[in-house]
Amino acid sequence: MSEELNNKIGNIIVVASGKGGVGKSTVSVNIAVALAAKGLKVGLLDADIYGPSIPIMLGLQDAKPGIAGDDEKQIFIPVEKYGLKLSSIGFYIQPGQALIWRGPMAASIFAQLLNNTDWGTLDYLIIDAPPGTGDIQLTLVQTAAVTGAVIVTTPQEVSLIDARKAIDMFKKPEIQVPVLGIIENMSWFTPEKHPDEKYYIFGKDGGKNTAEETHIALLGQIPLIQSICESGDNGIPSANVDNPLYRQIFAGIADNLINMTNIRNSVLKPTESVKMDPNAEGCGNQ
Ligand SMILES: Nc1ncnc2c1ncn2[C@@H]1O[C@H](COP(=O)(O)OP(=O)(O)OP(=O)(O)O)[C@@H](O)[C@H]1O
Ligand SMILES: [Mg+2]
Numbered sequence: 001m002s003e004e005l006n007n008k009i010g011n012i013i014v015v016a017s018g019k020g021g022v023g024k025s026t027v028s029v030n031i032a033v034a035l036a037a038k039g040l041k042v043g044l045l046d047a048d049i050y051g052p053s054i055p056i057m058l059g060l061q062d063a064k065p066g067i068a069g070d071d072e073k074q075i076f077i078p079v080e081k082y083g084l085k086l087s088s089i090g091f092y093i094q095p096g097q098a099l100i101w102r103g104p105m106a107a108s109i110f111a112q113l114l115n116n117t118d119w120g121t122l123d124y125l126i127i128d129a130p131p132g133t134g135d136i137q138l139t140l141v142q143t144a145a146v147t148g149a150v151i152v153t154t155p156q157e158v159s160l161i162d163a164r165k166a167i168d169m170f171k172k173p174e175i176q177v178p179v180l181g182i183i184e185n186m187s188w189f190t191p192e193k194h195p196d197e198k199y200y201i202f203g204k205d206g207g208k209n210t211a212e213e214t215h216i217a218l219l220g221q222i223p224l225i226q227s228i229c230e231s232g233d234n235g236i237p238s239a240n241v242d243n244p245l246y247r248q249i250f251a252g253i254a255d256n257l258i259n260m261t262n263i264r265n266s267v268l269k270p271t272e273s274v275k276m277d278p279n280a281e282g283c284g285n286q
Helices: 024-037 103-115 135-143 157-171 206-214 226-234 244-267
Strands: 008-016 042-046 067-069 074-076 079-081 084-088 121-128 148-153 179-189 218-224
Touching: 008 024, 008 244, 024 042, 024 084, 024 121, 024 148, 024 179, 024 226, 024 244, 074 103, 103 135, 148 157, 148 206, 148 244, 157 179, 157 206, 179 206, 179 244, 206 218, 218 244
Parallel strands: 008 121, 008 148, 042 084, 042 121, 148 179, 179 218
Antiparallel strands: 067 074, 079 084
């Protein structure tokens, strides 16, 4: 973290998955909102340099955050909404603009966003990671002293295989970021007119079983809900809408995350950011 900015960040949590499209950004946004609703100071960093979705998910497509500092060092002023401080590359590019930076460039932009954002004091910084186990993920653990990772997966085998790869990456001896929990997303579908029925579209309990096998806590199971999808598009996070079920789902996950973070902090030393040869090969395939 940048010394000059006086950023004081209690816990840095990376929300990751091996597979794309399993709900990392949705989960990141809603966990962050749920943590803030508990009175905690929360920041959210969109680390998906190639496909930033946080601005849309929070209705901030038109936000134009300020940039302070000078030519030598730019300081990003976070946007504030729903009680969160937010930073995303999406704020600095035209909507729909395709980013074609190669890995090292993207990694360096991520490092700037992380280090040069004026976060101030935070209890939690949630980082929404891009899918995979490649350059950005590596830079993430090289740049930040990550407290722990949360793995998002659907119950489907193709997602679970990639989730296990992501768990293995964080466990590597040269990385050693504790995995604080697994979140199973899209666990079942309940039609509105048949509230007692559950349809296990992507299989049943795949994330829960993987959590048991890997001795990692299951932080929660999130059903497939049409309005969770819609709220991603209309910029109002489900954890913020006045619906007791949604609030309860994400508040429960936030409680479990706080609990696992406290346990981790009581038994392990703070994570040190990993120093690696920047020319060395990555941790695995994207
Ligand atoms: N529980 C859910 N119920 C309904 N729709 C969901 C749920 N979780 C996620 N979605 C929808 O699924 C799609 C993918 O979610 P999201 O963008 O959060 O995934 P991601 O893992 O961040 O994707 P990427 O790997 O591309 O970054 C989005 O349209 C989102 O609204
Ligand atoms: Mg995403």
